[in-house]
Structures are given as structure tokens and as C-alpha cells.
Amino acid sequence: MRALTLIGDPRAVPFLAKIARTTPSNSGLLALDALTRWPGSPDALETVLEASRSPRLDFQRHAAEALGRFDDPAAVARAYELATGHGDSYVRANALGSLQGTEPVVLTRLALQILREAPTQENAPAQSAAIATLRELDDPSVLPDLAGLQFASDDSRFYELRWLNIFLRRPRDGSENGSNRSSEPHRGGDADVVLGEGRPEQLVIAPPPDRLTVRCWEYPDIPGDPKEFSRLSAGNEVEINDHFEREHESWVRIDENDCWVPLRFIEHPTGSPAGSDKEDDMLIRREFDIPAGEAESDVAEGLMDAGLLEVIDPGDEVVGVAITLDPEDFDQVLLLARSCGLNETMLDGAIDEIVRKLAPLYPERPVLDRFRRTPPARPADTDQVIDLEIKELTDQ
Structure with missing residues (x-):
């Protein structure tokens, strides 16, 4: 599928559309993503629109993100419908990201509308995406609207909102210097934010409600070798060593495995870790x-x-x-x-x-x-020289 995508031959669209519609696995999701290579194809768009209504959340989430690649009113309308709805929060977050090409005024209004919802664990991804959207728009005129927003101090959105306020209040008269990357002019989706020094806060891994773990990434959006970067379990205590803004996601580098995870999966400990009751039904x-x-x-x-x-x-x-x-x-x-x-x-x-x-x-x-049976132990490596008695072979 990667080869078909790179070649860009539109004759591949029906083949990929069929896989996306009939294969409920990783292949179907990859085919769905590959269809965005042909943003002008009605068949590709129709397949993505169908996937956005799939009973499977993974297909809905991928479709919501893919809608942003199609310059078609139907794609924009569907993305807006998903973002303003009250369905799966990751679908809403991806749909909001798909609307980045719309009018800034409309996008700002939508992001603020999402942020004014009562904060819950379920809508955390959508609200984190809304904060990231406002950061991308980089419009300081929204600061008065942010003043009334409140999140609990043990919520990752509390820190995301704080960083957004700092970012929007930065000087804009050219007085910034290289020693403070967080106050540099906005140059797009990726930006570093230098964390202030101080006593590390106690934080834990907090997967989404339907997960027990989160992925440990080698770099933001770049997975490492799964043999080296094992997934992180809910409740694992971690320390944040660095922070990075990438498009519509805030990332942090943590001490465990020295890897990166989305900030929305890091929280202050609040009793039993997220996901800790997922095996209470004996599964x-x-x-x-x-x-x-x-x-x-x-x-x-x-x-x-x-x-x-x-x-x-x-x-x-x-x-x-x-x-x-x-x-x-x-x-x-x-x-x-x-x-x-x-x-x-x-x-x-x-x-x-x-x-x-x-x-x-x-x-x-x-x-x-x-x-x-106990699996046989692998022979250990050793530097010890083993002296074998070898008898000389003769014709006798």
C-alpha cells in the first residue's frame, strides 16, 4: 500500500477503497489513510465518509483525521458535524484537526465552544485538541475568553491551558531571544517549550478509558523498536523532562524508558490508576x-x-x-x-x-x-576457555 500511495496512480483507488470497506484490521486502516493521496477522487472521499459512520471507533477516528485532506464541502461539513457532536472524544479531536483550513473566526469559535464544556475524562482529548488549535491560530485576542476557563490542577488540561496563556502573552515586538524558546514567534505546528527548573511533580501514566497502557514513543509521532520501547502501564509514576508542541498534540519526554508520550496521558495521581478496573470482570x-x-x-x-x-x-x-x-x-x-x-x-x-x-x-x-514445561535456558555467553581433549585420528 505504501508503494501504491507513492506511485499515486488513481487506478489504485478502487482497490484501496475495497480494502478499507471490507478489511476490519490494520490493513483496512492503512488503506483508509492511503486514500487521502487522491483528495480529488469522489470514490476516495465517499469511502472516508462511510468510514466516519462505521460502528468501529478506530475507523471513525482515522476517517475524521482523513477528512482534512479533502477539499470538498462534504468533507468539511462532516468534520464540523463530528467536532461539534458529543460522540467519541478522539473522533472529535481528529475532526477538529481536519478543520484547520477553515476560516480562523469559525475555528476559534468552535474551539472555545468545546473548551466551555464541563471538563470530564471523556472529553479530555477534544478539549486538548481545542487548546492546541488555539495555539496554532496564535491569536492573543482570545485571552479574555480563556480567563474564565478552569481545570483541576491534577488535570493535564490545566497545564496545556497554562502553556497556551504563556504562549499567547509572549512579547511580539522582536525582543525575544534564543534563550527562551517558549517566547519565540510562532513558526507553525512544531515548537519547543523549555520547562522551568524546580522540584519534579508526582505524575502518573493515565491511558484513555478503554486502555490499560499507552505507547512509549522514541520521538514525538515516531515509534521506536517495540522490543526496546515497551508500552507504559496505567499508574506508572513518571517525571517530565522535556516538552514539545507538534501540530495538534502536546508531547512530553518522561524519565521512564526516556521516551515521549502525549501530554494528555499524564496526570497527577488520583486514587486508583486509570484502567485499573478493566479486569474486574475476570477477563x-x-x-x-x-x-x-x-x-x-x-x-x-x-x-x-x-x-x-x-x-x-x-x-x-x-x-x-x-x-x-x-x-x-x-x-x-x-x-x-x-x-x-x-x-x-x-x-x-x-x-x-x-x-x-x-x-x-x-x-x-x-x-x-x-x-x-520450563523453557530451556539460553546458553550463557562466557569468556572461559573450554579445554577439550582431542585425540589424533590415525589409520589404525
Whole structure:
């Protein structure tokens, strides 16, 4: 699909549209994203509009973002409808980002309308996107409208709004200097903000309501090797070491794994961590990142069809997935066990770990004996010289 996108041949549109409409996996999402390569294609636009009404949230979110690539009144109208609605907050956030080419007055009014909603955990992504939109517009005349907005001090939006106020109040008479990057004139979507020194605040990872983890990025919007950058669990204590504004998302670099995460996933601790009750119903859920190729494998497709595996963070190089199953349902455990290879892939490793924990629950099932054995230890590297007695071979 990357090759088709790079070539740009419009004859690829029907093929990609069919994949986007019929493949409920990472391939379908990638095909949906690829269709934005042809912003003048009615078929591509119609496919994206259909996806924006999909019952699957991941397709809605991708479609909302893709609408911004189409210069068509129908795309603008649909994006505005999604942004002003009260559906999934990530859909609203992406739709707001798709409207960046509209009149600044209209966009400002929409962003302020979203910010005036009563703050909840559910609308946090949309309100964070609204703050980022106002920063992108860089219009200090909105400062009086921001004065009445309030967020709890343990809410990431509190800091986003504070940084927005600082940014909009910066001097604009050329007196800025290179020692304070946060007061430099706005030059587009990306900008550094230097954090003031002081005692680190106690902060924790706070995934969205439907997640247990968030991705640990090597750089803002750039995933690293999933073997090195493991996903971060809800409630993990972290310290912020740096801050970066990238288009419509605020990013922070944290001490754990020395990686980057969106600021909206960092909060002050407030009792039980977000997502901590997601396994109260006795379901087992494991979230992890794998190379995109593994998400397209026959094993992954089979587990998705069975409802045991889902894509939670699609991508070109790295894909976030989740395995969810009922440990008391042996059919699910057996299907997972039979899907496990020889630990040659990261997906194999995750499946093996889950089934090994469940195998003791079924001592009478010999099919799980493989997972009850202790895996052989890998030979350790050593500098010790082993002296072998070698006898000389002769003709005798």
C-alpha cells in the first residue's frame, strides 16, 4: 500500500477503497489513510465518509483525521458535524484537526465552544485538541475568553491551558531571544517549550478509558523498536523532562524508558490508576506493540476474526494490539495456544506468556503440556576457555 500511495496512480483507488470497506484490521486502516493521496477522487472521499459512520471507533477516528485532506464541502461539513457532536472524544479531536483550513473566526469559535464544556475524562482529548488549535491560530485576542476557563490542577488540561496563556502573552515586538524558546514567534505546528527548573511533580501514566497502557514513543509521532520501547502501564509514576508542541498534540519526554508520550496521558495521581478496573470482570487483557508485518500475519488475522485480538494503535511500522480472553473459556485458551508459534515473533512471545499463566488451570488437558514445561535456558555467553581433549585420528 505504501508503494501504491507513492506511485499515486488513481487506478489504485478502487482497490484501496475495497480494502478499507471490507478489511476490519490494520490493513483496512492503512488503506483508509492511503486514500487521502487522491483528495480529488469522489470514490476516495465517499469511502472516508462511510468510514466516519462505521460502528468501529478506530475507523471513525482515522476517517475524521482523513477528512482534512479533502477539499470538498462534504468533507468539511462532516468534520464540523463530528467536532461539534458529543460522540467519541478522539473522533472529535481528529475532526477538529481536519478543520484547520477553515476560516480562523469559525475555528476559534468552535474551539472555545468545546473548551466551555464541563471538563470530564471523556472529553479530555477534544478539549486538548481545542487548546492546541488555539495555539496554532496564535491569536492573543482570545485571552479574555480563556480567563474564565478552569481545570483541576491534577488535570493535564490545566497545564496545556497554562502553556497556551504563556504562549499567547509572549512579547511580539522582536525582543525575544534564543534563550527562551517558549517566547519565540510562532513558526507553525512544531515548537519547543523549555520547562522551568524546580522540584519534579508526582505524575502518573493515565491511558484513555478503554486502555490499560499507552505507547512509549522514541520521538514525538515516531515509534521506536517495540522490543526496546515497551508500552507504559496505567499508574506508572513518571517525571517530565522535556516538552514539545507538534501540530495538534502536546508531547512530553518522561524519565521512564526516556521516551515521549502525549501530554494528555499524564496526570497527577488520583486514587486508583486509570484502567485499573478493566479486569474486574475476570477477563485477561494484555496490550503490547508489534511490528506492522506481524499484525498482518495469518495468525493475527485468525485471532482478530475470533475476537481475541484487536488493533488499538494502527501504524505503518509499529502496531499496538490487545489480546482479551476469558480464562474460564477453554475454547479461547485452546485457540490461543494453537496460534502460538515457536517464539519467533513478538506476537508469539506474548501469546506464550499468557498461555503459560493459564495452563495450570487445566492440568487435565495434555494439549497444554508444552506450556507447563520450563523453557530451556539460553546458553550463557562466557569468556572461559573450554579445554577439550582431542585425540589424533590415525589409520589404525
